[in-house]
Amino acid sequence: MATTTAGRRDLHAARDRLLPRSVLGMVVLILSAAVGAAFSGTVLYAYYSYQLNKANQKIASYVSGFDQRFHTAEDTISAQTDNAKSQIQQTMAPLLKQQAVGSQMSDALNKAQPAVWFVHTLDNAGQPAVGSAFVVASDSNQSLLVTSFNTVQASTHNPAPAIFVRKGSDDLRATLWTWDTSNDLALLIVSRPNLPKLNFSSNDLHIGDRVFAVSGLGGSGGSISQGFVNDVSSGLIQDDAAVGPPGQGGPVIDTNGDVVGIASLSYRPLGFGSTGVYFTVPVGNACARVLRCPGGTVAGSGSQGGG
Numbered sequence: 001m002a003t004t005t006a007g008r009r010d011l012h013a014a015r016d017r018l019l020p021r022s023v024l025g026m027v028v029l030i031l032s033a034a035v036g037a038a039f040s041g042t043v044l045y046a047y048y049s050y051q052l053n054k055a056n057q058k059i060a061s062y063v064s065g066f067d068q069r070f071h072t073a074e075d076t077i078s079a080q081t082d083n084a085k086s087q088i089q090q091t092m093a094p095l096l097k098q099q100a101v102g103s104q105m106s107d108a109l110n111k112a113q114p115a116v117w118f119v120h121t122l123d124n125a126g127q128p129a130v131g132s133a134f135v136v137a138s139d140s141n142q143s144l145l146v147t148s149f150n151t152v153q154a155s156t157h158n159p160a161p162a163i164f165v166r167k168g169s170d171d172l173r174a175t176l177w178t179w180d181t182s183n184d185l186a187l188l189i190v191s192r193p194n195l196p197k198l199n200f201s202s203n204d205l206h207i208g209d210r211v212f213a214v215s216g217l218g219g220s221g222g223s224i225s226q227g228f229v230n231d232v233s234s235g236l237i238q239d240d241a242a243v244g245p246p247g248q249g250g251p252v253i254d255t256n257g258d259v260v261g262i263a264s265l266s267y268r269p270l271g272f273g274s275t276g277v278y279f280t281v282p283v284g285n286a287c288a289r290v291l292r293c294p295g296g297t298v299a300g301s302g303s304q305g306g307g
Helices: 002-018 023-064 066-115 149-156 283-287
Strands: 116-122 128-138 143-147 163-167 170-180 185-190 210-215 223-233 236-239 251-253 259-262 278-282
Touching (some): 066 116, 066 223, 116 210, 128 149, 128 210, 143 149, 149 185, 210 278
Antiparallel strands (some): 116 128, 128 143, 210 223, 210 251, 251 259
């Protein structure tokens, strides 16, 4: 009990030391608290002002150089855009070139195919023989077509197999009129008037010129392959426009769609063949025995027979 009483006395003594016993003491306490609060507010305001000023300086620094950085960014983006376009154009160039070549081939085929026919007959062993032929002249009675002698040579003997030229649903009986074995050329006649024909080119060929070999066999009524001239002379055109059996005898045309030669698989002007390139018969060779070409006008040979 004595201990409890002593503890209470200690608590009262501590309270008396902390709390003032007069109004003046209370005023002093409140004033001290107010001064402390004011000082704390001053410190906080000073810190706030410092941070605000620092932020304003950063903003001012950013704004002052913004225009320059903006223009620099624009120039960088523009340069990168131009560089990207250049790279895309370089990447696309082969594709665009191929697309242009494809369009050129399509145009050449569309121009030539109305005059190009598929030839089918039999060879000396009675097996199918095929090739192509193209119309070189036509009037109100008949039409003349040049083809490969290699395709129709069996018809130079008796009994002669029938020769037919076909385009779409038309399958016409053709007559072998004349031929030239050395140039792998033959002339056919069909009793179909006013057929579309091809013109002979009057321009000289040069090494590197683009040419097209046209066949009468194809899903759209014909097919075409492109190549380049590797060599040319008065009796020789060497090019790499691919030719298969259905294409022999078909026209080899230039970029204008005019005939510069006749496709062949057996023409050997140098006495030998070659791999990957073809010896095309120059169109002028057709005027030697197969056709008459007075004044540049193509007409049928006046006499039957051949080499």
